[in-house]
Amino acid sequence: MSGDILTMEKGRDELxxxxxxxxxxxxxxxxxxxxxxxxxxxxxxxxxxxxxxxxSFLATKPQGKYVIRVCKSVPCYLKEAESMIEFMERxxxxxxxxxxxxxxxxxxxxNCIGACDKPPAMLVNDELHGDLTPGKIKQILxxxx
Amino acid sequence: xxxxxxxxxxxxxxGREGQTILELAGENGIDIPTLCYHPELxxxxxxxxxxxxxxxxxxxxxxxxxxxxxxxxxxxxxxKVLEARKMIVELLLTSHCGNCFMCDKANxxxxxxxxxxxxxxxPRLMGKKRFYPVEDVSPYIVRDLSKCILCRRCxxxxxxxxxxxxxxxxxRGFDSKIVVDCDRALDKExxxxxxxxxxxxxxxxxxxxxxPFKEDxxxxxxxxxxxxxxxxx
Ligand code: FES
Ligand code: FES
Numbered sequence: 064m065s066g067d068i069l070t071m072e073k074g075r076d077e078l079x080x081x082x083x084x085x086x087x088x089x090x091x092x093x094x095x096x097x098x099x100x101x102x103x104x105x106x107x108x109x110x111x112x113x114x115x116x117x118x119s120f121l122a123t124k125p126q127g128k129y130v131i132r133v134c135k136s137v138p139c140y141l142k143e144a145e146s147m148i149e150f151m152e153r154x155x156x157x158x159x160x161x162x163x164x165x166x167x168x169x170x171x172x173x174n175c176i177g178a179c180d181k182p183p184a185m186l187v188n189d190e191l192h193g194d195l196t197p198g199k200i201k202q203i204l205x206x207x208x
Numbered sequence: 209x210x211x212x213x214x215x216x217x218x219x220x221x222x223g224r225e226g227q228t229i230l231e232l233a234g235e236n237g238i239d240i241p242t243l244c245y246h247p248e249l250x251x252x253x254x255x256x257x258x259x260x261x262x263x264x265x266x267x268x269x270x271x272x273x274x275x276x277x278x279x280x281x282x283x284x285x286x287x288k289v290l291e292a293r294k295m296i297v298e299l300l301l302t303s304h305c306g307n308c309f310m311c312d313k314a315n316x317x318x319x320x321x322x323x324x325x326x327x328x329x330x331p332r333l334m335g336k337k338r339f340y341p342v343e344d345v346s347p348y349i350v351r352d353l354s355k356c357i358l359c360r361r362c363x364x365x366x367x368x369x370x371x372x373x374x375x376x377x378x379x380r381g382f383d384s385k386i387v388v389d390c391d392r393a394l395d396k397e398x399x400x401x402x403x404x405x406x407x408x409x410x411x412x413x414x415x416x417x418x419x420p421f422k423e424d425x426x427x428x429x430x431x432x433x434x435x436x437x438x439x440x441x
Binding site: 110 | 377
């Protein structure tokens, strides 16, 4: 075969672990941090950013205290996920990808979170909520202080 | 090197170990269209334009990155293959926004060439378009990512050939985009006198910045019609 697999830079395999660590520590991945990491692993900043933006559980912007990840995959979609998302947008006054002005909530759409048996489903930080209804969502949101 | 027996389009030929289907086809005068593949770059098999049929395989396989094996039976231009190729290019064109009339690279665009060659015809599908504003902050290169088809040739060429490693792929799915640093407009001094990526880009997404017309390039004004001064030749 002509050529090899893309050149493997030396620090590449440590990249994801480092990013997860930083995500835990800072709540998101600040640009300075990514730039430093790129330098110390001897890879490009573009590559670090590429990996950081690929995964739904890594963020490149500061996140709200509660990160709401609503499933948009097919089983949930068939069970009205769409209207739950709309309801949440109205309740929070933000669109997916945004954070409320008070920094309390971030709304995100993600692919299957493994709760297809109780669709529509969402995660609030690490907590799973299934069989969502507007009433239930209201309750959950108001319990997030 | 070990010889490998292959049947390609019904003809028995021999290839060498480690050779890809595409390379073998080329050696035997069979032309398989490609897009993300480039002979000077490592293959990544991202565009699927080069698919062929391999007997016993559940799916069509990418010929640019699949090595031949002993006894393999290949069809490079079966109806199934041609239909798939056509559809692949059609889908690429669906999200590609750009008007070929207005594109500087229209005559050398590989995507446009392929669409013509495969007789893709006028667009039937109405899908989302990928739209990005043109980046022309760099004094050396203009990036028009609306025309990008994510073949990653620039990523590989900049990494493997120019050794500058400026690009990578960011985001995912439909939002995937060739990024520079934390998704900044391309503006690197390293791009000066380089032009590697622009020459590898199959579409009009990357091009060399044109020098604005200078007085001396413009020449004498041409006056036509009555009252035009006599030209001294
Ligand atoms: S599809 Fe929503 S949790 Fe699996
Ligand atoms: S040319 Fe083979 S997959 Fe793109």
